[in-house]
Amino acid sequence: xxxxxxxxxVECLKEQGVDTVFGYPGGTILxxxxxxxxxxxxxxxxxxxxxxxxxxxxxxxxxxxGKVGVCLATSGPGATNLVxxxxxxxxxSVPMVxxxxxxxxxxxxxxxxxxxxxxxxxMPITKHxxxxxxxxxxxxxxxxxxxxxxxxxxxxxxxxxxxxxxxxIWEYERKMPEPVTxxxxxxxxxxxRAVELIKKAQKPYIYVGGGAVISGAFRxxxxxxxxIDAPVCDTLMGKGVMDGHSExxxxxxxxHGTKASNFGVNDCxxxxxxxxxxxxxxxxxxxxxASGAKVLHIDIDAAEINKNIHSDASxxxxxxxxxxxxxxxxxxxxxxxxxxxxxxxxxxxxxxxxPNGLSCPYIMEEIDRITKGEAVITTDVGQHQMWAAQYYxxxxxxxxxxxxxxxxxxxxxxxxxxxxxxxxxxVCINIAGDGCFRMNMNELATASRYEIPIIQVVINNHVLxxxxxxQTLFYGKRYSQTVLNDSVDFCMVAKGLGCEAIRVTKREEAxxxxxxxxxxxxxxxxxxxxxxxxxxFPMVPAGAPISEAFDATDLENNG
Numbered sequence: 145x146x147x148x149x150x151x152x153x154v155e156c157l158k159e160q161g162v163d164t165v166f167g168y169p170g171g172t173i174l175x176x177x178x179x180x181x182x183x184x185x186x187x188x189x190x191x192x193x194x195x196x197x198x199x200x201x202x203x204x205x206x207x208x209x210g211k212v213g214v215c216l217a218t219s220g221p222g223a224t225n226l227v228x229x230x231x232x233x234x235x236x237s238v239p240m241v242x243x244x245x246x247x248x249x250x251x252x253x254x255x256x257x258x259x260x261x262x263x264x265x266x267m268p269i270t271k272h273x274x275x276x277x278x279x280x281x282x283x284x285x286x287x288x289x290x291x292x293x294x295x296x297x298x299x300x301x302x303x304x305x306x307x308x309x310x311x312x313i314w315e316y317e318r319k320m321p322e323p324v325t326x327x328x329x330x331x332x333x334x335x336x337r338a339v340e341l342i343k344k345a346q347k348p349y350i351y352v353g354g355g356a357v358i359s360g361a362f363r364x365x366x367x368x369x370x371x372i373d374a375p376v377c378d379t380l381m382g383k384g385v386m387d388g389h390s391e392x393x394x395x396x397x398x399x400h401g402t403k404a405s406n407f408g409v410n411d412c413x414x415x416x417x418x419x420x421x422x423x424x425x426x427x428x429x430x431x432x433x434a435s436g437a438k439v440l441h442i443d444i445d446a447a448e449i450n451k452n453i454h455s456d457a458s459x460x461x462x463x464x465x466x467x468x469x470x471x472x473x474x475x476x477x478x479x480x481x482x483x484x485x486x487x488x489x490x491x492x493x494x495x496x497x498x499p500n501g502l503s504c505p506y507i508m509e510e511i512d513r514i515t516k517g518e519a520v521i522t523t524d525v526g527q528h529q530m531w532a533a534q535y536y537x538x539x540x541x542x543x544x545x546x547x548x549x550x551x552x553x554x555x556x557x558x559x560x561x562x563x564x565x566x567x568x569x570x571v572c573i574n575i576a577g578d579g580c581f582r583m584n585m586n587e588l589a590t591a592s593r594y595e596i597p598i599i600q601v602v603i604n605n606h607v608l609x610x611x612x613x614x615q616t617l618f619y620g621k622r623y624s625q626t627v628l629n630d631s632v633d634f635c636m637v638a639k640g641l642g643c644e645a646i647r648v649t650k651r652e653e654a655x656x657x658x659x660x661x662x663x664x665x666x667x668x669x670x671x672x673x674x675x676x677x678x679x680x681f682p683m684v685p686a687g688a689p690i691s692e693a694f695d696a697t698d699l700e701n702n703g
């Protein structure tokens with residue numbers, strides 16, 4: 145049938161099973177929005193307050209559901225406002241398709257009003273980018289974009305369409321999306337080598353990254369841990385793959401990881417890295433990371449093998465598929481002395497915080513208790529992010545959504561809206577510091593407009609907490625531009641944007657406020673006022689080996 149390019153865009157979205165898009169209209173994308181208007185019963189459009197919010201919402205939707213997230217923007221500043229969200233998705237391997245529209249083809253390259261080469265701008269932060277100048281290739285381009293976004297190591301794809309293409313007519317024929325196939329890059333010898341390494345190890349340790357979430361391999365990871373009697377640590381992106389209540393689980397690894405995980409990895413003789421990329425925040429000093437251990441690295445992206453840490457063996461491919469094969473070849477193994485040592489580390493070095501007064505760790509524990517560990521937690525970036533990772537016990541994947549690679553302040557609120565849109569059955573809570581909340585708090589208007597019942601917790605210490613922590617420890621307490629002690633009233637802001645709000649200043653007020661917000665089923669802001677000098681511990685100084693993790697007690701003992 146003969147359709148306009150804009151109608152083809154909508155039909156292709158329907159082909160791909162897209163039920164929700166996030167965006168902001170403008171001149172060059174008006175034809176697409178007009179076509180969306182005709183299909184509002186099939187595709188829900190969420191009008192965000194800012195295009196960056198749309199990108200973060202599409203990201204949160206994708207992470208929470210496993211589907212491809214979709215965001216829309218017009219040309220020029222509309223398109224460039226997506227850039228931070230696209231980069232966030234790229235760094236964390238999130239499947240997203242960003243559709244932008246540009247000026248008419250004859251106006252390209254002439255510095256026309258609101259013209260920008262968005263495909264060029266985003267080239268380093270997308271898996272692929274297209275600019276569509278011919279309506280005859282529009283449908284196939286969109287189909288390829290979705291296929292690329294979700295296949296292999298997922299990531300964002302940009303499709304920029306000139307406005308005249310959205311108006312031109314072409315023959316459209318519906319096609320069902322092809323199933324995602326993973327090219328087998330490993331051999332039987334790779335599997336055999338991995339199995340032999342695991343059999344020989346006396347002190348194996350499993351290190352889980354975001355790839356285990358993406359591949360849906362959490363059951364296989366848990367089976368491997370039990371089968372070979374091995375402890376498990378995770379990265380920020382790997383939360384929920386291992387049940388946080390498991391006796392094998394030792395917590396996060398890295399700069400703010402537990403001492404049990406950091407010291408345990410330092411003591412192991414085989415480190416099994418599953419869907420992880422050995423980022424600098426995990427390994428610290430690379431030359432002294434797990435220096436006494438062999439490394440078995442399993443990842444879908446061959447480029448990650450030997451990039452940051454040398455591996456003694458590797459298997460490249462889909463993690464779930466590979467672990468199924470490895471588990472089938474492994475006998476039951478026992479390492480009682482090793483497990484006893486790890487248990488001693490966990491008992492000797494538990495996470496702890498000051499039990500007096502209101503603190504973010506206490507708030508996270510109360511959220512965990514009240515939601516029974518079943519909420520989707522999104523975060524911004526900073527101290528609150530680390531506390532949320534440390535003190536909430538994630539028991540399933542896709543329940544902790546955070547900007548790990550790019551570290552994007554302002555990510556969480558949009559992501560929470562996207563997560564709740566995709567998972568309406570879940571309680572969705574964003575944890576943000578007051579500094580992060582200022583960046584995108586306008587998205588509260590989005591939540592109230594659509595009556596999306598998200599809970600926004602603002603951990604307000606009136607400072608940029610993580611930066612202040614570094615200034616305290618390493619910069620002689622010179623607090624340059626990190627004090628936010630002004631007259632901004634977040635509860636009034638929230639109410640002005642159509643949300644409910646409550647302020648918590650005492651420990652005994654926290655539980656009732658959280659329960660009220662959960663029961664209300666409306667967009668709510670809980671402002672929690674905590675001391676300005678609360679710190680995240682343990683901590684590893686940048687560039688130091690993770691075996692040198694320290695906490696408040698160590699600081700006191702060392703003067």
